[in-house]
Amino acid sequence: MSHQRQFVLLAFLSTGAYGQWLDFPTPGIPRTPDGKPNLSAPAPRTAEGKPDLSGVWMHEVTTVAEMKRLYGAAVIDEAIRVQVPGMEIGTQHKYSRNILIDVRPGESPLRPEAAEIMRQRAATLDVQNPCGRVFGFPRAGLLSEPIKIVQSLRETIVLYEVQNLHRQIFTDGRVLPKEFELPAYLGYSVGHWDGDTLVVETAGFNDKEMLDAMGHPHSEALRITERFHRRDFGHLEVEMTFDDPKMYTKPFTIKVPHDLLADADIFEMFCSENEKDGVHMQKQ
Amino acid sequence: MRAMLVVVVAGFGLLFQVMPARAHHAFAAEFDAKKGIKVSGIVTKLEWTNPHAWVYLDVKDESGKVINWSFELGSPNGLVRRGWRRTSLKEGDQVTIDGFRAKDGSNVANAHTVTLPDGRSIFAGSQETPEEPAK
Numbered sequence: 001m002s003h004q005r006q007f008v009l010l011a012f013l014s015t016g017a018y019g020q021w022l023d024f025p026t027p028g029i030p031r032t033p034d035g036k037p038n039l040s041a042p043a044p045r046t047a048e049g050k051p052d053l054s055g056v057w058m059h060e061v062t063t064v065a066e067m068k069r070l071y072g073a074a075v076i077d078e079a080i081r082v083q084v085p086g087m088e089i090g091t092q093h094k095y096s097r098n099i100l101i102d103v104r105p106g107e108s109p110l111r112p113e114a115a116e117i118m119r120q121r122a123a124t125l126d127v128q129n130p131c132g133r134v135f136g137f138p139r140a141g142l143l144s145e146p147i148k149i150v151q152s153l154r155e156t157i158v159l160y161e162v163q164n165l166h167r168q169i170f171t172d173g174r175v176l177p178k179e180f181e182l183p184a185y186l187g188y189s190v191g192h193w194d195g196d197t198l199v200v201e202t203a204g205f206n207d208k209e210m211l212d213a214m215g216h217p218h219s220e221a222l223r224i225t226e227r228f229h230r231r232d233f234g235h236l237e238v239e240m241t242f243d244d245p246k247m248y249t250k251p252f253t254i255k256v257p258h259d260l261l262a263d264a265d266i267f268e269m270f271c272s273e274n275e276k277d278g279v280h281m282q283k284q
Numbered sequence: 285m286r287a288m289l290v291v292v293v294a295g296f297g298l299l300f301q302v303m304p305a306r307a308h309h310a311f312a313a314e315f316d317a318k319k320g321i322k323v324s325g326i327v328t329k330l331e332w333t334n335p336h337a338w339v340y341l342d343v344k345d346e347s348g349k350v351i352n353w354s355f356e357l358g359s360p361n362g363l364v365r366r367g368w369r370r371t372s373l374k375e376g377d378q379v380t381i382d383g384f385r386a387k388d389g390s391n392v393a394n395a396h397t398v399t400l401p402d403g404r405s406i407f408a409g410s411q412e413t414p415e416e417p418a419k
Binding site for chain 1: 310311312313314315316317320331333334335336337338354356357358359360361362363364365366368384386387388390392394395396397398
């Protein structure tokens with residue numbers, strides 16, 4: 001584990017006893033003799049014998065060094081200069097900027113129509129309305145804030161601290177419909193168990209949002225398959241496959257490991273509370 | 285096909301210029317990474333709010349005139365996770381803030397680091413500021 005990542009994890013884990021359940025010793029978490037959460041203990045199971053994915057989870061962060069390698073030192077150095085404490089470079093995931101960053105040059109599945117949509121949106125972007133956007137999927141879960149999973153027998157909820165978003169994953173036998181009367185930013189999800197892996201299929205998206213900060217678009221035809229596997233108490237492997245034949249020539253898959261934030265929680269986050277950036281923002 | 289590829293590549297180039305680094309919002313659209321500033325002053329207010337906390341400082345300019353500056357922080361949620369508290373900065377505290385000024389020239393900047401008079405950084409997790417590029 002790099003020094004950078006260690007720091008970020010420590011910063012998340014060692015907040016000290018304080019209000020709002022920042023460090024409440026949560027019952028049900030296995031502990032080592034010194035009282036620390038035992039993150040390598042076996043994954044918990046439900047009464048039905050399935051792995052229980054419930055918990056507060058933070059995606060693996062991409063280090064500053066790795067961000068520089070991927071995006072270029074000049075771009076990342078500039079981003080660090082203008083960053084604010086609490087949302088630093090080195091606390092997000094690399095795919096929050098460009099979901100195709102690991103695709104080799106010349107192998108991009110992006111269709112020309114999709115590139116044209118990106119260009120048009122960039123040209124007409126309302127930079128002075130930073131609260132006017134919904135951080136769609138998967139971006140809301142790849143920024144500087146954790147998510148929370150609450151699993152029950154027939155439904156599992158994913159809560160995003162970013163913009164107080166939520167997703168419902170039904171595991172009660174229903175299947176995704178062929179047509180969606182109410183296309184949604186975060187789509188509609190159903191799940192089933194493949195052994196110890198929860199497989200989630202999501203469809204019914206609207207086409208208003210982007211997959212990443214760079215603006216990779218998706219159409220209403222987007223279907224996402226996620227595979228959640230809780231390897232042990234403290235580690236959740238998440239794999240996401242994006243299939244949108246209207247925008248991409250072939251499906252692509254990203255892997256985003258998550259670490260448990262034991263004894264922690266997510267907090268409310270309304271963008272409209274005190275937005276003051278818009279008036280100072282300019283087209284770049 | 286070749287023409288199509290060229291179009292796509294050109295599109296990428298443009299996008300990197302227009303939307304280079306948006307995390308929550310485009311900080312680079314607001315602050316000028318070539319306008320580093322360092323000011324000392326007295327805290328007049330802390331807004332402990334989403335999507336960003338703000339700290340306000342009364343700062344004397346060269347002529348002795350007091351100007352109120354606004355400095356942007358992350359969300360209070362993120363700050364709390366990193367050890368900041370609502371009481372970490374109080375009205376009347378003397379602090380020094382490093383940051384980069386708003387592109388529109390207003391007295392607004394990001395608070396890259398916040399330092400107390402005894403030299404302690406109030407935000408233990410501050411990263412080193414990369415050297416400014418040659419002007």
